[in-house]
Amino acid sequence: MQQNTATPTHCPYCALQCGMNLTPAPDGTVEVTERADFPVNRGALCGKGRTAPAVLSSRVRLTSPLVRRDGDLAPATWDEALDRIAEGLRSVRDAHGADALGVFGGGGLTNEKAYSLGKFARVVLGTSQIDYNGRFCMSSAAAAGIKAFGVDRGLPFPLEDIPRTGCVILVGSNLAETMPPALRYLTELKENGGTLVVVDPRRTKTAEQADLHLMPRPGTDLALALGLLHLIVAEGRVDEEYVRERTVGWEDARAAAMAHWPEYVERITGVSVPELRETVRLFCEPETAMVLTARGPEQQSKGTDTVGAWINLTLATGRAGRPLSGYGCLTGQGNGQGGREHGQKADQLPGYRKLTDPAARRHVAEVWGVDPDSLPGPGRSAYELLDALGTDVRALLLMASNPVVSAPRAAHVEERIRALDFLAVCDVVLSETAALADVVLPVTQWAEETGTMTNLEGRVLLRRRALTPPDGVRSDLEVMRELADRLGVEKGFPTDPEEVFEELRRASAGGAADYSGITYRRLAEENGVFWPCPATDAGGGDGEDASLDTTPDDPAREGDTVHPGTPRLFLDRFATEDGRARFAPVTHRAIAEEPDDEYPVLLTTGRVVSQYQSGAQTRRVDELNAAAPGPFVELHPRLAARLGAAEGDPVAVVSRRGRAVAPARITTGIRPDTVFMPFHWPGEGRANTLTNPALDPTSRMPEFKACAVRVEAVEGG
Numbered sequence: 001m002q003q004n005t006a007t008p009t010h011c012p013y014c015a016l017q018c019g020m021n022l023t024p025a026p027d028g029t030v031e032v033t034e035r036a037d038f039p040v041n042r043g044a045l046c047g048k049g050r051t052a053p054a055v056l057s058s059r060v061r062l063t064s065p066l067v068r069r070d071g072d073l074a075p076a077t078w079d080e081a082l083d084r085i086a087e088g089l090r091s092v093r094d095a096h097g098a099d100a101l102g103v104f105g106g107g108g109l110t111n112e113k114a115y116s117l118g119k120f121a122r123v124v125l126g127t128s129q130i131d132y133n134g135r136f137c138m139s140s141a142a143a144a145g146i147k148a149f150g151v152d153r154g155l156p157f158p159l160e161d162i163p164r165t166g167c168v169i170l171v172g173s174n175l176a177e178t179m180p181p182a183l184r185y186l187t188e189l190k191e192n193g194g195t196l197v198v199v200d201p202r203r204t205k206t207a208e209q210a211d212l213h214l215m216p217r218p219g220t221d222l223a224l225a226l227g228l229l230h231l232i233v234a235e236g237r238v239d240e241e242y243v244r245e246r247t248v249g250w251e252d253a254r255a256a257a258m259a260h261w262p263e264y265v266e267r268i269t270g271v272s273v274p275e276l277r278e279t280v281r282l283f284c285e286p287e288t289a290m291v292l293t294a295r296g297p298e299q300q301s302k303g304t305d306t307v308g309a310w311i312n313l314t315l316a317t318g319r320a321g322r323p324l325s326g327y328g329c330l331t332g333q334g335n336g337q338g339g340r341e342h343g344q345k346a347d348q349l350p351g352y353r354k355l356t357d358p359a360a361r362r363h364v365a366e367v368w369g370v371d372p373d374s375l376p377g378p379g380r381s382a383y384e385l386l387d388a389l390g391t392d393v394r395a396l397l398l399m400a401s402n403p404v405v406s407a408p409r410a411a412h413v414e415e416r417i418r419a420l421d422f423l424a425v426c427d428v429v430l431s432e433t434a435a436l437a438d439v440v441l442p443v444t445q446w447a448e449e450t451g452t453m454t455n456l457e458g459r460v461l462l463r464r465r466a467l468t469p470p471d472g473v474r475s476d477l478e479v480m481r482e483l484a485d486r487l488g489v490e491k492g493f494p495t496d497p498e499e500v501f502e503e504l505r506r507a508s509a510g511g512a513a514d515y516s517g518i519t520y521r522r523l524a525e526e527n528g529v530f531w532p533c534p535a536t537d538a539g540g541g542d543g544e545d546a547s548l549d550t551t552p553d554d555p556a557r558e559g560d561t562v563h564p565g566t567p568r569l570f571l572d573r574f575a576t577e578d579g580r581a582r583f584a585p586v587t588h589r590a591i592a593e594e595p596d597d598e599y600p601v602l603l604t605t606g607r608v609v610s611q612y613q614s615g616a617q618t619r620r621v622d623e624l625n626a627a628a629p630g631p632f633v634e635l636h637p638r639l640a641a642r643l644g645a646a647e648g649d650p651v652a653v654v655s656r657r658g659r660a661v662a663p664a665r666i667t668t669g670i671r672p673d674t675v676f677m678p679f680h681w682p683g684e685g686r687a688n689t690l691t692n693p694a695l696d697p698t699s700r701m702p703e704f705k706a707c708a709v710r711v712e713a714v715e716g717g
């Protein structure tokens with residue numbers, strides 16, 4: 001039955017996971033109202049969040065399974081569609097083996113779905129070939145965080161700490177457009193007397209707020225961080241005692257930085273020596289300071305080293321693991337954090353455990369009731385998996401992702417998807433990828449189902465069901481249950497999200513991302529709980545009461561009986577074996593594809609405020625489409641003059657991988673050697689047709705942020 005009262009829940013989009021109330025109206029519409037009790041957004045919402053219900057009732061919403069017949073997708077019954085998927089997967093497995101089956105997930109899936117999808121791939125399909133689109137999001141920061149601190153939690157402190165620090169260096173984040181309510185934390189920082197340094201090759205809306213805006217050449221953030229560390233050493237600003245007591249590896253990192261003279265760094269980056277010196281002054285003079293990174297430094301073929309170089313600054317100056325200070329990553333996708341913790345990554349098991357760790361395999365196998373030796377090993381990373389479609393991987397089950405638009409070298413990825421023997425997609429609309437499928441299953445949306453999400457702070461949240469789903473759709477959990485049945489696994493795939501979460505608690509117990517002390521009840525009562533939150537019984541997760549039965553003398557919540565969760569990490573020790581952080585001994589290296597005579601300009605890609613990721617949902621919202629109707633090429637007036645292009649003229653951007661055409665948007669707010677395209681659209685203006693899939697050797701992150709292109713006027717434009 002439809003509920004007519006306001007239900008507190010969370011936005012379906014980005015990693016801020018803003019709180020909102022949803023109230024169904026008698027006319028079938030849904031009202032979004034402010035939810036001031038949620039501390040992250042305190043009632044503020046961006047246009048995407050305010051209009052999110054439009055996708056629920058969109059006229060293009062899928063409400064019937066589709067099965068390809070005689071070349072066209074046609075409505076089918078659920079049984080017919082599920083039988084066809086089971087048969088498609090089974091026949092490929094019989095002919096080519098389990099690793100010919102691929103599974104591709106998404107950072108928008110709830111924790112319960114991400115957990116179940118990893119289990120489904122490994123237990124039901126027996127394949128190692130599972131990864132997800134979060135690999136394209138923050139995997140470099142995750143890898144660097146694990147190397148440095150022993151654990152990856154995007155922000156190791158709550159957002160509320162940001163306005164109370166002395167200086168923030170924000171590297172490659174345009175949060176004024178990607179998560180607008182978060183801008184408030186930066187304006188409050190400045191109101192409190194703190195300073196903001198923004199590093200971005202474009203003068204974005206966020207950069208306009210900065211006390212100092214550095215505009216490095218795309219792909220040179222690593223050199224920039226090395227130059228800053230050089231000056232920190234040269235100016236005697238290293239916190240020697242902290243380095244001695246809390247870190248390992250300083251001498252190598254120091255030696256690497258000292259080889260990067262400020263003048264050399266200026267030549268590489270285009271950031272002047274006085275700007276470097278001013279950045280060091282702003283960062284080092286206050287008692288507290290932070291470095292926050294986002295996709296700019298992370299989406300590079302050296303993203304792990306680049307983030308490591310920025311983390312080095314926080315270690316050399318004694319910031320990491322101290323109150324109101326340190327390093328954090330601003331994760332992008334709604335469940336980018338939780339989605340990488342519970343097993344849909346190619347190399348991980350739930351609880352952020354390594355798939356190659358025998359003890360981890362034993363623990364998870366016991367929870368799953370399977371033989372640890374039956375669990376496959378690590379599979380291919382996201383781009384490598386997509387690149388293997390139609391050859392080594394011949395059938396794919398895809399949820400919550402649209403790689404035809406969002407993957408690098410997208411025309412090639414589209415070609416590989418078309419070469420599959422079998423493709424099944426679960427989605428809410430016929431995305432560009434779903435349109436290529438053999439079977440499309442229409443699934444429930446955020447407001448129609450309950451589940452947990454983990455936001456960029458590591459705060460686990462309860463997203464509540466507020467509406468009755470339309471006839472004809474089912475949840476992803478039901479899909480997995482039905483497919484498991486058809487593939488001969490009759491147990492272990494509950495469809496009740498809370499039941500899945502109870503199992504996830506047990507599977508995560510003792511892991512880095514330990515959820516075993518978290519229950520739905522606590523999430524509802526406490527407005528979220530930060531992990532790690534171990535159950536106070538050693539095994540964890542014996543049902544809700546397990547987390548309530550002990551509590552050590554927790555000063556934070558005197559008299560309480562549960563672990564309070566961990567808003568701030570590393571204050572006493574880092575999560576490494578010896579409790580010390582690791583410096584990254586990194587040196588500058590060029591991007592994978594430097595400009596040359598044929599492709600003399602750099603392309604960088606990103607987002608606009610009114611679209612989200614591949615646009616599969618937001619392009620279906622009239623208000624958002626009116627605000628951001630299509631792609632564009634942002635370029636400097638000097639480059640535009642060379643082309644003879646005026647504002648709005650179509651221009652072509654050509655890389656070694658393809659050609660995209662979009663109207664020119666001319667601005668002095670971009671470097672003259674760089675053009676920018678947002679990546680939310682398919683078709684002629686698809687930015688990812690151009691991007692370079694060169695991978696970071698550690699994180700396997702593609703180089704979305706910098707590749708060589710030429711820009712051409714379009715005949716007749």
Ligand code: SF4
Nearest residue numbers: 011013014018046049
């Ligand atoms: Fe939703 Fe992010 Fe906008 Fe908040 S900032 S309303 S979570 S899209």
